[in-house]
Amino acid sequence: MKRSERLIDMTQYLLSKPHTLISLPFFASKYDSAKSSISEDLSILRKTLATNQNGYLQTIAGAAGGVRYIPFMGRVDAINLVEELIKNVDDEDRILPGGFLYLSDIIGNPQLLQAIGKLTATHFAFSDIDVVMTVETKGAPIAAAVARFLNVPFVIVRRKPKITEGPTISVNYISSSGTRFEKMELAKRSLKPHSNVLIVDDFMKGGGTINGMVNLVNEFDANVSGISVLCEAKTSEKSVADYVSLLNLEEVDPVSKQIKVNPGNVIERTNFEVF
Amino acid sequence: MKRSERLIDMTQYLLSKPHTLISLPFFASKYDSAKSSISEDLSILRKTLATNQNGYLQTIAGAAGGVRYIPFMGRVDAINLVEELIKNVDDEDRILPGGFLYLSDIIGNPQLLQAIGKLTATHFAFSDIDVVMTVETKGAPIAAAVARFLNVPFVIVRRKPKITEGPTISVNYISSSGTRFEKMELAKRSLKPHSNVLIVDDFMKGGGTINGMVNLVNEFDANVSGISVLCEAKTSEKSVADYVSLLNLEEVDPVSKQIKVNPGNVIERTNFEVF
Numbered sequence: 001m002k003r004s005e006r007l008i009d010m011t012q013y014l015l016s017k018p019h020t021l022i023s024l025p026f027f028a029s030k031y032d033s034a035k036s037s038i039s040e041d042l043s044i045l046r047k048t049l050a051t052n053q054n055g056y057l058q059t060i061a062g063a064a065g066g067v068r069y070i071p072f073m074g075r076v077d078a079i080n081l082v083e084e085l086i087k088n089v090d091d092e093d094r095i096l097p098g099g100f101l102y103l104s105d106i107i108g109n110p111q112l113l114q115a116i117g118k119l120t121a122t123h124f125a126f127s128d129i130d131v132v133m134t135v136e137t138k139g140a141p142i143a144a145a146v147a148r149f150l151n152v153p154f155v156i157v158r159r160k161p162k163i164t165e166g167p168t169i170s171v172n173y174i175s176s177s178g179t180r181f182e183k184m185e186l187a188k189r190s191l192k193p194h195s196n197v198l199i200v201d202d203f204m205k206g207g208g209t210i211n212g213m214v215n216l217v218n219e220f221d222a223n224v225s226g227i228s229v230l231c232e233a234k235t236s237e238k239s240v241a242d243y244v245s246l247l248n249l250e251e252v253d254p255v256s257k258q259i260k261v262n263p264g265n266v267i268e269r270t271n272f273e274v275f
Numbered sequence: 276m277k278r279s280e281r282l283i284d285m286t287q288y289l290l291s292k293p294h295t296l297i298s299l300p301f302f303a304s305k306y307d308s309a310k311s312s313i314s315e316d317l318s319i320l321r322k323t324l325a326t327n328q329n330g331y332l333q334t335i336a337g338a339a340g341g342v343r344y345i346p347f348m349g350r351v352d353a354i355n356l357v358e359e360l361i362k363n364v365d366d367e368d369r370i371l372p373g374g375f376l377y378l379s380d381i382i383g384n385p386q387l388l389q390a391i392g393k394l395t396a397t398h399f400a401f402s403d404i405d406v407v408m409t410v411e412t413k414g415a416p417i418a419a420a421v422a423r424f425l426n427v428p429f430v431i432v433r434r435k436p437k438i439t440e441g442p443t444i445s446v447n448y449i450s451s452s453g454t455r456f457e458k459m460e461l462a463k464r465s466l467k468p469h470s471n472v473l474i475v476d477d478f479m480k481g482g483g484t485i486n487g488m489v490n491l492v493n494e495f496d497a498n499v500s501g502i503s504v505l506c507e508a509k510t511s512e513k514s515v516a517d518y519v520s521l522l523n524l525e526e527v528d529p530v531s532k533q534i535k536v537n538p539g540n541v542i543e544r545t546n547f548e549v550f
Contacts, residue, residue: 003279004278004279004282004319004323005319005322005323005326007279007282007283007286008282008283008286008319008320008323008324009323009327009329011282011283011286011287012286012290012327012329015287015290016386016389017386044279044280044283045283047280048279048280048283048284049283051280052284052287054284054287093464096438096439096441097438097441098438100438100439100441101439102439102440102441102462102464103439104430104431104439104440104462104465105428105464105465108422108428108429108430108431108465109428110419110422110423110426110427110428110429111291111292111426113419113423114291114423136411136412136415137411137412137415137431137433137437138431138439140411140412140415140416140419141415141416141418141419141429141431143416144385144388144415144416144419144420145419147383147385148385148388148389151385151386152385153380153383153384153385154383154385154416155379155383156379156383156412156413156416158412160435162412163371163372163373163375164371164375164376164377164378164379164413164478165377165379166371166372166375166377187377187379189377189380190379190380190383203439
């Protein structure tokens, strides 16, 4: 097989298997090529990915070694994404009664959703994560996108019991308004003890829902490895200490039709220096 | 820029923008290369994608022309995927009280989820589709995966009203047991009249939920372009006429712990001859 064809197929292959160690002998046999040729291919791939700040090809030396493709969004692309999201959100037509914002179309946009997933996965690229957790409904596509780039499973916590989940563990949590107790539950079989869990959600106000998920993780004897939300509301009292956010919603005024939305903390908190 | 680097970056670029027309001048300027070189690159790409049955690079001639990457899963990969899903589902530990099957982990597996999305998008690759629709909760990641490969937005129908959706249109539908009326609703702003809608869901029994979505599409003055489910239950009475399914669940017996699951109709109904 020619180098050009090999490079195209290798790119496809690696992109479809992020965070997975692939050995040189595997590629050599897949393409019926010498290991030295494969080595050269991988150098070109590594360089191209790095130049375009599109990903990181990690090399693990030794007999059990190989390469691992780590999806990575460069700082410039990350800043551009956050700016694009802000421009998109800052639209008075999004204001709903009660000062809520309509955001479903952003999550339902496949290009934005994948970019949100990639940036989140960039932040947690070198964290120990076994599984992504979210709560229904809008969190589900975000969790799926993040999980795709980290190449780990995701689980969806339910607010309403569903017979197709089987036995569950449930916790009570206080809604963001602080006035209601609610219940959330997760299938018992969906999370192993000692799993490292990345919690993601679309929106965080006071952090009640996120804290519910943290409690749920504890009930499963698992660990919280990180917390990430697409958008946080800028309120002084947050019951969640450590999290990253892509957007920070300062104000929604249904009367003056004003929206103030700022970048979240993900850019300043992410180490982009791996390139 | 060298051909090898161009090919890697082009592969990445095209994979990230399925079903999108990209002009030759765009690539020529992006890579600061002659149009003739780009043409040659694209021939190599087209050939490699076709050889590996990994996608189809459509060429549109003329001044407004260019290339369009169409994700496509070959027949062999499609058959292997369905077999892998069957092997995975055929596990007595999945049997829940009431003869239900636990399937959440299949949807939560990023490799399987992307493959499910790619096969579904293969079937509808040349259909007229503007938007993918599903109903919460487990449908959401499937819709996101299908929408990613078709590169169209997706919308999530709600079973429970949510204030962050704004004004909605709702319909009543009869649950699959035929004994209960339920309600589902979709944000008014999320679907334009005359949109061509692909309806997807994780599981179809009698078709009540799917029919609810069909009615909802009609209420929006939109059109149903297709219906696809991950798994259908093999019952004689289905209220949905035309659909594709990846799996066909014949029997779940909680007493004898027997599961009988067969391939759905997607393989026989899909035209794989484009390669």
